[in-house]
Each structure stands twice: as C-alpha cells, then as structure tokens.
Amino acid sequence: MDFDKNKYKIWKLPHPMLLHWILNPGLAFNELILGQRIPKITLIDKTSDAPLMERQYVPCPHCNTIHNGSLWAKQRGFKNWFGLFCPNCENIIPCIWNLTSLVLLAVTFPLWGWFRRPLKSKWRNFKKNQFLKNKDLEPITAKNTSWLKMGLIYGTLMFCFMSLPKIISGDVTSKYIVTQILICLVAGLSFGGAMKLFIGRRKNV
Ligand SMILES: [Zn+2]
Structure with a gap:
C-alpha cells in the first residue's frame, strides 16, 4: 500500500514510539490484560x-481504507487482543x-494455544457488534481527554503492580509505603503531563 508522502508522515519501525512500545516491559500489561495494541503503520497528517x-x-x-485513528478510541481501544x-x-x-508480551505468550502457549481459533472467532464477533452498536461514537479529541485521570490511573496501576506485592508480603515500614505512594503519584502525573505535551500538542512533529 502506497501513501501520499506529501500528506502523511509514516510511523513504523524503527520509530521511537513503536520501539518504546516493544521494549518497555510494563506495556505487556496494556497488551495482554487491557488489549491495547499499536498498529504496524500509523499515518500522521x-x-x-x-x-x-x-x-x-x-x-x-x-x-486499503485509511481509517481515522479515533475509530479505536474509548472502549474500542481496549480488548484488541488479536489486532x-x-x-x-x-x-x-x-x-x-x-517483547515481554511475546515471551509471556510463548511460555503460556500450552494453556491458550488450544483455544486460539474459537477465541479468535468469538472475539471477532464481539468486535463486530461493538462497531455496529456504537456507530456514532463521539470522536476523541485532545480537549475532551482527561490527562490528569490518565496520569492517576497510570500511577495507581504502577503502585498495584510494583509496590503492592512487596507491601503484602510484609516486612515494610509505613515510611516505605508513603514513599512508594509518592513515587507512583509523581510518576503518574509526569506520565499524564508528558502525554498531554506530546499527543495533545498542536505543532507538527
Ligand atoms: Zn479493511
């Protein structure tokens, strides 16, 4: 498929955004649990x-349809396990x-490999219905996105996955817990802020 290079900037590997998605182990959670996926090719107008x-x-x-990226916004951005x-x-x-997702998928293959086909056809029907049901989904814009909420959710997830297991296994002081909460809060807020600056900004990249 050829694209109008005067109109579109093409994001594909080795674009840093895509490399980051492949290399950051934390994003395996987004892929395997939440079903957030990044297409091999994204076009930027x-x-x-x-x-x-x-x-x-x-x-x-x-x-060969060129879809608006916001088609996979909101609930459609999740549960995209098969693509x-x-x-x-x-x-x-x-x-x-x-990469981490791939390793986890390979290791657990004996558990899910048997059900891949029926799962995929079930998923395909689910997605078809999802698109039929909310045809006129409100387009997502930088204005109606809550970056603060995005940051806080990220910070909470980080706390649950990185600090909570240690806290549950005991042997930590209350000072440790407070420090961990603060670290996750700051990390979450900086994540939200960075996203706002990056994908919400107006200037061309
Ligand atoms: Zn198509």
Missing part, C-alpha cells in the same frame, strides 16, 4: 495543525507486539 492525536490515521492493508478490527472489511489490521 502533516498538512493539519490539529493536536497529534486528532491527525492520526490507520490504514487497513486488506481493503485492530477493520469495520469496513472485517479483517484484522496487523499490530506490533511488545
């Missing part, structure tokens, strides 16, 4: 000066995999 998140497009290699569902041709738009 160079001609628009809207915030970055509003000028992202995802091409479907099966039917991004194309509502036009009902095929799956290929995505990249996080």
Whole structure:
C-alpha cells in the first residue's frame, strides 16, 4: 500500500514510539490484560495543525481504507487482543507486539494455544457488534481527554503492580509505603503531563 508522502508522515519501525512500545516491559500489561495494541503503520497528517492525536490515521492493508485513528478510541481501544478490527472489511489490521508480551505468550502457549481459533472467532464477533452498536461514537479529541485521570490511573496501576506485592508480603515500614505512594503519584502525573505535551500538542512533529 502506497501513501501520499506529501500528506502523511509514516510511523513504523524503527520509530521511537513503536520501539518504546516493544521494549518497555510494563506495556505487556496494556497488551495482554487491557488489549491495547499499536498498529504496524500509523499515518500522521502533516498538512493539519490539529493536536497529534486528532491527525492520526490507520490504514487497513486488506481493503486499503485509511481509517481515522479515533475509530479505536474509548472502549474500542481496549480488548484488541488479536489486532485492530477493520469495520469496513472485517479483517484484522496487523499490530506490533511488545517483547515481554511475546515471551509471556510463548511460555503460556500450552494453556491458550488450544483455544486460539474459537477465541479468535468469538472475539471477532464481539468486535463486530461493538462497531455496529456504537456507530456514532463521539470522536476523541485532545480537549475532551482527561490527562490528569490518565496520569492517576497510570500511577495507581504502577503502585498495584510494583509496590503492592512487596507491601503484602510484609516486612515494610509505613515510611516505605508513603514513599512508594509518592513515587507512583509523581510518576503518574509526569506520565499524564508528558502525554498531554506530546499527543495533545498542536505543532507538527
Ligand atoms: Zn479493511
């Protein structure tokens, strides 16, 4: 599939955003549990000066449709375990995999490998219905995104996965717990702030 290089900037490997998605072990959680996936190719409209998140497009290699990236916003951005569902041709738009996810999937293959086909067809029906049901989903914009909420959720998840196991296993002081809460809060808020600056900003990248 060829793209108009004058109109679109093409994000694919080895773009730093995609490399980060592959290498950061924490994102295995987003992929395997939440089902958030990143397509192999994202197009950024160079001609628009809207915030970055509003000028992202995802091409479907099966039917050549160039979808608006916000099609997979909100609830549609989750549970995409098998890839991004194309509502036009009902095929799956290929995505990249996080390395940690791949290792975990390989190790647990004997557990889920048997059910892959029935799971995939069930999932495909679920996604089809999801697209049919809320056809006119409110488009997601930088304005209606709560970056603070995003940061706080990130910080909470970080606390649950990194600090909570240690706290539950005991042998920690209350000072340790407070420090951990503060670290996660700061990390979460900086994450939200960085996302706001990066995908919410107006200037071209
Ligand atoms: Zn398609």
